[in-house]
Amino acid sequence: MDVVLLSRLQFAFTIGFHYIFPLLTIGMGVVMVYLEAQHLRTGDPLFETAARFWTRIFALNFAIGVATGIVMEFQFGTNWATYSRFVGDVFGSALAAEGIFAFFLESGFLALLVFGWDRISPRMHLFATVMVSLGSIFSSIWIVVANSWQQTPAGHHIVPVLRDGQPFIIDGVPVLRAEIVDFWALVFNPSTVHRLVHVWIGAFILGSFFVMSISAWYLLKGRHVEFAKKSFSGALLFATIASLSSLVSGHFQAKSVYHWQPAKLAAFEGHYESGPADMNLFGLPDDATEIVRFKIGIPGGLSFLVHEDFNAPVVGLDRFRVEDRPPVLISFASYHIMIGLGTVFICLTLLASFLLWRGKLYKTRWLLWVFVFAVAGALMANELGWVAAEVGRQPWIVHPPFGWTDAGDVLTGPSGFVEYDETLGLRTKDAVSPAIDASQVLGSLIGFGVIYLSLLAVWLYVLDQKIRHGPDPVGPGAGGDDGLLAAAARRADHSESLTGSQGLS
Amino acid sequence: MDWQTLAVIWFLIEGALLIGYAILDGFDLGVGILHPFVPVDDRERRIAINSIGPLWDGNEVWLVTFGGALFAAFPEAYATAFSGFYTAFMLLLAALIFRAVSMEFRSKVESDRWRRFWDMSFFGGSATAAFLFGVAVGNAMLGMSLDAAGNFTGTLRDQLSPYPLLVGLMTVALFAMHGGLFLYLKTEGDFQERLRDWLWRSWGVFLVAYMLTTIYTLALVPRATANFERWPVAAIVVVVNVLAVANIPRSLHWGRPGLAFSSSCAVIATLVMLFGLALFPNLVTASNDAANSVTIFSAASSPKTLGIMLVIALVGMPFVLAYTGIVYWAFRGKVRLDDHSY
Numbered sequence: 001m002d003v004v005l006l007s008r009l010q011f012a013f014t015i016g017f018h019y020i021f022p023l024l025t026i027g028m029g030v031v032m033v034y035l036e037a038q039h040l041r042t043g044d045p046l047f048e049t050a051a052r053f054w055t056r057i058f059a060l061n062f063a064i065g066v067a068t069g070i071v072m073e074f075q076f077g078t079n080w081a082t083y084s085r086f087v088g089d090v091f092g093s094a095l096a097a098e099g100i101f102a103f104f105l106e107s108g109f110l111a112l113l114v115f116g117w118d119r120i121s122p123r124m125h126l127f128a129t130v131m132v133s134l135g136s137i138f139s140s141i142w143i144v145v146a147n148s149w150q151q152t153p154a155g156h157h158i159v160p161v162l163r164d165g166q167p168f169i170i171d172g173v174p175v176l177r178a179e180i181v182d183f184w185a186l187v188f189n190p191s192t193v194h195r196l197v198h199v200w201i202g203a204f205i206l207g208s209f210f211v212m213s214i215s216a217w218y219l220l221k222g223r224h225v226e227f228a229k230k231s232f233s234g235a236l237l238f239a240t241i242a243s244l245s246s247l248v249s250g251h252f253q254a255k256s257v258y259h260w261q262p263a264k265l266a267a268f269e270g271h272y273e274s275g276p277a278d279m280n281l282f283g284l285p286d287d288a289t290e291i292v293r294f295k296i297g298i299p300g301g302l303s304f305l306v307h308e309d310f311n312a313p314v315v316g317l318d319r320f321r322v323e324d325r326p327p328v329l330i331s332f333a334s335y336h337i338m339i340g341l342g343t344v345f346i347c348l349t350l351l352a353s354f355l356l357w358r359g360k361l362y363k364t365r366w367l368l369w370v371f372v373f374a375v376a377g378a379l380m381a382n383e384l385g386w387v388a389a390e391v392g393r394q395p396w397i398v399h400p401p402f403g404w405t406d407a408g409d410v411l412t413g414p415s416g417f418v419e420y421d422e423t424l425g426l427r428t429k430d431a432v433s434p435a436i437d438a439s440q441v442l443g444s445l446i447g448f449g450v451i452y453l454s455l456l457a458v459w460l461y462v463l464d465q466k467i468r469h470g471p472d473p474v475g476p477g478a479g480g481d482d483g484l485l486a487a488a489a490r491r492a493d494h495s496e497s498l499t500g501s502q503g504l505s
Numbered sequence: 506m507d508w509q510t511l512a513v514i515w516f517l518i519e520g521a522l523l524i525g526y527a528i529l530d531g532f533d534l535g536v537g538i539l540h541p542f543v544p545v546d547d548r549e550r551r552i553a554i555n556s557i558g559p560l561w562d563g564n565e566v567w568l569v570t571f572g573g574a575l576f577a578a579f580p581e582a583y584a585t586a587f588s589g590f591y592t593a594f595m596l597l598l599a600a601l602i603f604r605a606v607s608m609e610f611r612s613k614v615e616s617d618r619w620r621r622f623w624d625m626s627f628f629g630g631s632a633t634a635a636f637l638f639g640v641a642v643g644n645a646m647l648g649m650s651l652d653a654a655g656n657f658t659g660t661l662r663d664q665l666s667p668y669p670l671l672v673g674l675m676t677v678a679l680f681a682m683h684g685g686l687f688l689y690l691k692t693e694g695d696f697q698e699r700l701r702d703w704l705w706r707s708w709g710v711f712l713v714a715y716m717l718t719t720i721y722t723l724a725l726v727p728r729a730t731a732n733f734e735r736w737p738v739a740a741i742v743v744v745v746n747v748l749a750v751a752n753i754p755r756s757l758h759w760g761r762p763g764l765a766f767s768s769s770c771a772v773i774a775t776l777v778m779l780f781g782l783a784l785f786p787n788l789v790t791a792s793n794d795a796a797n798s799v800t801i802f803s804a805a806s807s808p809k810t811l812g813i814m815l816v817i818a819l820v821g822m823p824f825v826l827a828y829t830g831i832v833y834w835a836f837r838g839k840v841r842l843d844d845h846s847y
Binding site for chain 1: 558559560562563565566568569570572573574575576577578579580581583584585586587588589591592594595598599601602603605606608609610613614653654655656657658803806807809810813814817818821822824825828829831832835836843844845846
């Protein structure tokens with residue numbers, strides 16, 4: 001096996017594992033802000049019980065997110081040195097901004113959120129929760145900016161690297177790199193906003209399905225019922241809105257992908273031959289014969305999605321040289337399974353909302369069981385969305401530019417194919433570190449495999465323990481009907497411990 | 506501002522981030538290194554872990570920001586160093602992962618075996634990380650063999666010569682002492698008393714390693730002192746460094762642990778400055794051919810990017826210092842265990 005393949009596998013594996021945790025952090029952060037704000041507003045201790053319980057799980061997820069996140073930042077340098085040299089001026093800025101604006105905010109206030117319950121006032125605690133939630137959202141902004149720049153580069157130019165004022169030449173070829181021309185054009189490159197919104201929606205879906213899964217399990221077991229109902233109905237609201245929004249956001253994103261990365265959308269739909277295009281619901285693309293086998297689809301569906309016209313031609317893979325096409329099968333499968341799951345989420349959340357409205361949800365046991373396991377689907381949809389986005393970008397690690405004709409076709413050369421200027425982009429296969437060899441990467445890949453799989457097992461085990469343990473009622477008499485008294489008692493507790501902490505310092 | 510000034514400013518900012526990281530994560534790595542030795546029962550182990558519980562995560566962000574800023578400001582150096590030290594970095598990442606999750610997992614399950622495992626993993630991760638940081642610094646002092654494009658051409662064995670290993674040992678001892686002093690400030694009673702002996706021991710080991718490293722550096726790493734001829738005033742750093750090292754036992758003797766901790770912060774800060782003085786203007790020194798060295802000028806990003814980054818840093822750093830201040834203030838004083846502790 002070669003360094004490129006191993007490095008790609010390692011990157012895919014480590015990002016795939018890491019990706020679970022920031023999404024949960026973003027999704028659960030919003031739920032926790034909601035619970036704490038409700039507690040402050042209503043004084044109902046049940047909200048505080050819920051917020052404290054979710055905080056513990058949040059902290060667990062966060063720690064794994066941090067630990068696996070450092071890996072991501074170092075890996076550009078360790079495995080993708082040529083890429084790092086080519087894009088550092090542009091891409092590195094977004095990463096550095098993420099550190100300064102997001103990570104410090106998150107980690108600082110996380111300490112108050114997790115350990116500060118008895119040290120700071122409830123108001124200050126809500127503030128800390130809001131800050132952690134904002135920090136996780138800022139972090140997603142910068143990292144999606146950086147990744148979107150790879151997909152649809154903007155705000156930069158490609159120039160020769162200078163050494164002492166002279167072009168730097170290695171083996172007779174001048175070394176090139178990307179440099180920032182317009183920072184805001186880089187930040188708001190054509191795909192940033194579409195992709196960011198879609199990532200957030202994915203995070204909200206995952207976070208709320210995670211909360212609903214655990215709550216549904218409590219409801220089925222008849223434990224912590226009031227707590228579980230509050231958590232479930234709050235999360236269901238988010239999940240329903242997010243699932244419906246994903247449809248809208250996905251639509252706009254597909255149109256944007258077609259405009260900026262037509263080969264990617266063609267790979268998503270297995271659209272080999274330019275012309276009117278179907279939207280496939282199912283199928284198996286076959287590169288050898290360039291057809292989609294076993295296909296069930298909406299005739300003209302993709303044409304309609306892109307042009308609002310069932311007969312309009314859509315650029316297919318035939319406009320691209322074979323070596324310039326993304327791997328079709330992986331792109332097609334990940335994209336379609338993601339959409340299928342998204343449709344399932346819409347049906348599930350609408351049905352649950354309807355039953356909640358009719359007052360029957362908590363008696364519909366089969367549906368609660370579905371929700372216990374639906375979180376796995378939400379996780380899968382998020383992961384597959386990422387796979388589709390990244391595999392669909394291949395063979396490029398930085399996508400080179402191309403043009404459109406007025407007639408709505410891509411500009412092609414005399415060969416009938418899109419002629420990319422290779423110096424304005426970078427191929428994934430050319431981006432790895434020259435200093436490393438396959439055995440090193442194989443070693444680290446195996447190492448990460450062992451460590452991450454054990455981490456996953458321990459995470460699930462500890463999570464299971466926490467769920468079995470359940471939330472601890474807050475304050476004397478909490479959970480009963482003496483909400484006001486309990487709330488008053490809580491306040492007394494807080495003032496006591498605050499004095500306590502001052503006395504000690 | 507011209508490009509060369511910007512490059513020098515970014516070299517100084519990188520230095521400041523590294524100092525911040527080494528001082529802050531230094532003490533929490535140190536708490537991890539002392540973990541199997543000082544606390545005797547579960548309660549004391551929890552106190553040790555919770556002394557850094559709310560802080561370690563923010564401390565590690567200094568490293569992440571250092572890495573991100575290196576990537577943005579000096580992409581050539583980032584690419585050369587990280588791919589050149591591939592295996593060491595992978596080990597470092599593994600160590601940092603183990604350390605982080607050990608703290609999180611350890612107290613979640615009431616089982617002796619479970620806790621003993623994560624205690625050892627906390628120690629192992631902390632000690633390995635501290636050691637590897639030292640090894641990296643040692644190798645950076647010596648330089649590595651690079652081709653014209655700045656790619657490492659040596660092998661892992663080249664990176665395991667005696668000098669880097671010695672610097673690695675010194676770093677472990679330094680962080681153990683630094684962490685011990687921090688823990689001393691956060692504990693009381695019997696635990697604190699026992700800690701005292703370990704402060705003396707770690708200071709002693711550090712002193713030996715420190716002197717050996719100094720001799721070795723002066724004898725065998727000529728570039729370490731070259732810049733002092735250019736800027737004789739830099740000798741102040743050496744003086745402060747030596748005084749700070751000496752002030753630690755003095756402060757301990759007079760019962761002023763706070764001053765001893767500040768001195769140990771000063772030791773770390775001045776050691777990082779000496780490291781910077783030894784490197785400048787190189788970021789990665791080529792040991793085979795000086796022309797292949799990656800300098801701050803050959804590695805820097807465009808002036809435009811350096812300027813943008815400077816604005817980002819100027820806007821962001823006051824906030825960073827404010828968060829750091831709030832957190833350290835909220836968790837000041839001796840460690841108290843409550844329902845939310847690890």
